[in-house]
Amino acid sequence: MSTPDFVIVGSGAAGGVIAQELALAGFSIVVLEQGPYLKAQDFHHDELTTLYRFALTNDVHASPSTFRKTAADIAQPGGWVQYGRLVGGGTAHFTANYWRFHESDFVERTKLGAIPGTGFSDWPITYADLEPYYTKLEWDIGVSGQAGVSPFDPPRSRPYPMPPLPVKSSGVLFERAARRLGWHPFPAPMAIASQPYQGRNGCQHCGFCEFFGCEFGAKSSTLFTAIPRAEATGRCEIRPASYAVRIETDRRGRATGVVYYDAHKRERRQRAKAVILCCNGAETPRLLLLSSSPRFPNGLANSSGLVGKHLMFTGWTLTAGVFDEPLNEFKSVMVTRVLHDFYEADAKRGFYGGGGLDARFDFMPIGFALSGLPPDVPRWGAEYKRTLRQYYTRTMNVAGHTTSLPLESNTVSLDPTVKDAWGVPALRITYRDHPDDLAMMRFLQARGLELLNAAGAQRTWSFPVTEQSGSNHLLGTCRMGDDPGSSVVDKFHRAHDVPNLFLCDGSSFVTSGRGQPTCTIQALAYRAADHIARFARAGEIPSGS
Amino acid sequence: MSAFDSSRRRFLVDGGAALVTGWAAANLPGVRAALAHARRAATAATPAAFEFFTPDEAADIAAVAAQIWPADDMPGATEAGIAHFIDHLFANGADASCADVNFAIYDSPIGADPVGGSYAPLMRNGLAQLSTTAGRFATLPADQQRQALVAIETTSFFLLLRRMTVVGLFADPAHGGNVAKSGWRAIGFEDRFYWRPPFGAYDRDAHTGEGG
Numbered sequence: 082m083s084t085p086d087f088v089i090v091g092s093g094a095a096g097g098v099i100a101q102e103l104a105l106a107g108f109s110i111v112v113l114e115q116g117p118y119l120k121a122q123d124f125h126h127d128e129l130t131t132l133y134r135f136a137l138t139n140d141v142h143a144s145p146s147t148f149r150k151t152a153a154d155i156a157q158p159g160g161w162v163q164y165g166r167l168v169g170g171g172t173a174h175f176t177a178n179y180w181r182f183h184e185s186d187f188v189e190r191t192k193l194g195a196i197p198g199t200g201f202s203d204w205p206i207t208y209a210d211l212e213p214y215y216t217k218l219e220w221d222i223g224v225s226g227q228a229g230v231s232p233f234d235p236p237r238s239r240p241y242p243m244p245p246l247p248v249k250s251s252g253v254l255f256e257r258a259a260r261r262l263g264w265h266p267f268p269a270p271m272a273i274a275s276q277p278y279q280g281r282n283g284c285q286h287c288g289f290c291e292f293f294g295c296e297f298g299a300k301s302s303t304l305f306t307a308i309p310r311a312e313a314t315g316r317c318e319i320r321p322a323s324y325a326v327r328i329e330t331d332r333r334g335r336a337t338g339v340v341y342y343d344a345h346k347r348e349r350r351q352r353a354k355a356v357i358l359c360c361n362g363a364e365t366p367r368l369l370l371l372s373s374s375p376r377f378p379n380g381l382a383n384s385s386g387l388v389g390k391h392l393m394f395t396g397w398t399l400t401a402g403v404f405d406e407p408l409n410e411f412k413s414v415m416v417t418r419v420l421h422d423f424y425e426a427d428a429k430r431g432f433y434g435g436g437g438l439d440a441r442f443d444f445m446p447i448g449f450a451l452s453g454l455p456p457d458v459p460r461w462g463a464e465y466k467r468t469l470r471q472y473y474t475r476t477m478n479v480a481g482h483t484t485s486l487p488l489e490s491n492t493v494s495l496d497p498t499v500k501d502a503w504g505v506p507a508l509r510i511t512y513r514d515h516p517d518d519l520a521m522m523r524f525l526q527a528r529g530l531e532l533l534n535a536a537g538a539q540r541t542w543s544f545p546v547t548e549q550s551g552s553n554h555l556l557g558t559c560r561m562g563d564d565p566g567s568s569v570v571d572k573f574h575r576a577h578d579v580p581n582l583f584l585c586d587g588s589s590f591v592t593s594g595r596g597q598p599t600c601t602i603q604a605l606a607y608r609a610a611d612h613i614a615r616f617a618r619a620g621e622i623p624s625g626s
Numbered sequence: 627m628s629a630f631d632s633s634r635r636r637f638l639v640d641g642g643a644a645l646v647t648g649w650a651a652a653n654l655p656g657v658r659a660a661l662a663h664a665r666r667a668a669t670a671a672t673p674a675a676f677e678f679f680t681p682d683e684a685a686d687i688a689a690v691a692a693q694i695w696p697a698d699d700m701p702g703a704t705e706a707g708i709a710h711f712i713d714h715l716f717a718n719g720a721d722a723s724c725a726d727v728n729f730a731i732y733d734s735p736i737g738a739d740p741v742g743g744s745y746a747p748l749m750r751n752g753l754a755q756l757s758t759t760a761g762r763f764a765t766l767p768a769d770q771q772r773q774a775l776v777a778i779e780t781t782s783f784f785l786l787l788r789r790m791t792v793v794g795l796f797a798d799p800a801h802g803g804n805v806a807k808s809g810w811r812a813i814g815f816e817d818r819f820y821w822r823p824p825f826g827a828y829d830r831d832a833h834t835g836e837g838g
Contacts, residue, residue: 126819129797133728141727161730247833250826287819296819406827411815413825446796446815448732451789461694461779461788462772466812470700473813474826551730 085109086617088339088353090325090368093170094599095586095606096359097303098218101310102610104317108617111318111351112311113341116166118321119173121305124294128445132292137174139166143502146363148550150513156496160510161551164361167294168321169304171361171553171599176291176415177272177300178482179224180437180597181215181604183235184208185425189592193426196433199515200391200487204591205563205572206608208235214607215600222301222603223278226270233265233421245417246275246284250408251477252417255440258536259420269416269439272301272599281305286413291443323349326505328356328372328381328582335625336381336582342503354624355581357613359606362392362555362587366493367508369559369584382559382576382584387569389493391560392512393593394552396436396483396522399443400529401453402538407474410442423525424595426484434521436483436595438529443478455542479532481525482596486515487557514548522546554598559588573616574609581622585609674710677717678746684709685764686753690784691791693771701808703791711794711803712787721745724789733789738782745786752783 087103089096092114100112116137130136141161148160165171185192187204195201216239218224226241228234245268248256252269259266273290276283284299298305311317322344329337329350338352358365366389372381380388419439426435444453450469453476459465496509523546533541562568565577574589576582585606587598594601616622676684691703691712703709715721722740726733741747756763756774763771778784794803796810804810810817824830 126817127798127800129793129801132732133793134723135728141730159727159730161727247823247825248829250828253828253832285819286821286823286825288821289819404828407814408826408828409814410826412821413823444732446810446813447793450792450796450813451729451733461775463696463698466695466698466702470813473815 084352084354085111086354087111087357088113088351089357089359090339091170091359091361091364091586092168092308092319093165093303093359093361093586094172094602095609096357097169097172097307097311098603098606099357099359099585099610099613100317100319101303101307102607103614104311104314106610106614107316108614109316110311111320111353113323113325113339113351114168114319114321115324116168116321118168118319119294119304121294121296121298124296126287126289126293128447132445132448135166137165137167137292137294138163144507145499145501146508146510147496147499148510148512150511150548152490152511156509156511158499159550160512162363162508162510162555163551163553164363164555167304168308168319169294169302172272172300172302173294173304174292175599178416178439178597179226179270179272179600180419180595181235181237182208182211182594182601183233183424186592186594189426193433196486196517198488200489200560201433202487202562202567202591205561205568211601211604211608212236212238214604214611218600218603218607221607222272222303222306223274223281224270224272224301225275227268230267231265231421233424241270243275243278245269246271246273246414247286248417249410249413249440251410251440251442254404254408254477254536255418255479255532258532259418261535262532264420264422266418266420269419271414271416273414274299274301284414288412289445291415292445324503325360325368326371326503328358328368330372330374330376330381330579331625333625334376334579335623336579337625346503355583355617355622357583357585359586362558362590363493363508363510365584365586365588366558367495370495371505377578382569382578382582384578385566385569387489387560387567389558390489390491391487391557392491392493392510393485393487393554393556393590394512394514394549395485395554395556395593395596395598396434396481396514396518396549397552397596398481398483398522398526398529398544398546400479400526400533400541400543401455401476402479402533402536402541403472403476404536404538405475408442408477409474410477411446411474415443416441423528430520430524432517432520433486434484434517434524436481436521436525437597438525438532439480439482441478441480442476443480446473449473449476455540479529481522481529483518483521483525484595485518485556485593487560487592488513488515493558510551512549519546519548554587554596556587556590556593556598559584560591561589562591573612574605581624583609583613676710676713678713679716682762682764683750683753684713686756686762687712687787689764689771690756690775690787693768693775694788694791695795700812703795705805706795706808707803707805708791708794711801712790714802715790716744716746716749719744721749721790724786724793729789736782736785736789738786748783748786752781752787
């Protein structure tokens, strides 16, 4: 095979989309994916294997990470940084909540002013720049929802292509209570087909979306959408079990290809005219830091010193309520109703932040039995069993999804001692939530409890808000911006320092949004691919030699 | 039939289109073998031998598990085959996958890592300490058993045994516990994996004019 136009590292939310768009535009592509290439028929509902033995995510034993709160501490193995490790990446196993960002998300710094001690900034693009790509995305991959119900929805040029998924009991209770409180619930936008769509099955309501792959292909993962389309062009090869460890550069500082280990841990090399990293907000900066060289002593594309910095997890809270009658929340999709009444930051609260609430049941059977019950219920014995039997079908949660401020001290870096199963320095996470982030979580958790009480719950409880030590939302670590001194990529996702290197995934985020990043990651990917194709056609991507 | 393939089969029976087959054919033999093992262990007139623990140790594990999840009008840990499930974890070197790092999101820490890749020392020492001058734990009267467990309920040993018991109760029966889906049945979880609305009592009247 001659040198392909592009090598893309990562086949998930962004990598799958960019592979599709560039392949359709006529370019040749190799996609390196560290995980396996599973198909719908490979997926099942085995909670033990999937959640606790990492069937679809990075295995904490093969790929350990270390964690510390501040740079003054020595990081210890632990914390959790979770990402989809299979073709389709996070979109294969995600919950499929699919919120667009609002207009304010891109210009909050201008709107609210500086927040001292943080990297709070505007994005170099606006909602209007991204709107056409949100719309294209929703129709291309298939999103179910109902436009025009939420008064807080950002403007959109087209409705959703499919009606919302059928409401569950949690959604009915949530909606009723929210209206009683004067709030504005709306049907959850989900990247799940509510009816047959473009040759894919509609949802069969198996109840195993979050953390699981969809056995029916109804989840609108890149695994079932963008990637098959990319392969159908004959110009895109998906190469699973390929673990990228270094980007190579030539004497002029241009990328020449990617070094990776194959399934047998043999070192391989894939050359390409240009390199696109879509590994996620933890692995993209790690790969850049692993690619240091005499010309790039602090890591590739890191003249700003910001590669790996401004890590944002987004905030997360959970409350619970138990009701008189069975809800049977183990059926169907996780979420059917959402509200955005608290999305915007509000100075009256006394802290920065915003978020959304949703109705869900966030537990599979093992998880609920281990940790889903109220804290005062015995953890074993007859009373434990009685309560679990009563509560399992009658409990719902209200989840809060909130902001994280970008802090330069929250980082992804290379652990100086711990190595992964390939002998490569492990991910080291340094993270401490900003006090405003914790305040926002507590604020929204209180609204969740209010809602559950208004819904008529027999009793409610909440899971404590504490400083986070991990996430599956990994954002901000190669932020985009116009100034090469204060950002890693430009507004088209091109690395400021390397003209044929593009980075597009959660790492590009400037601010965190409100806890649901995937929709925006994918809209960015459509936009990035559009511009990358334009640059390539115009001969504006110089290749290495 | 394994829970794994029931939804797929139902979907086919119900006339679902565009479904790729092959998973069940590829995986059923292994699943069936595991299921058969669990059923033999739970129902055979002569109980299946334990592979890892001594009969005394296994009896104590079974007794602790039965205190964690006692039989009421629904079967308890004994009927769910938990002692064999736990024995099987250790025999297959899978006990270390019950470590805190695996359960970081969904269980409070037990506070002990595997030693040399195994929890066997923690488990064996814990079991040894359960037996007192009054005799092995399994032979004590039920209320004495409960008292003994209350005294150790915050120890890593007990928390590990609790985690393993709960996992065995609610994991897919293919793993050897949850025999006859007795854990799932007790809490009301149904493994159809293929549903139509209404789903619960509160959405009974909510589906007119809805898409999907």
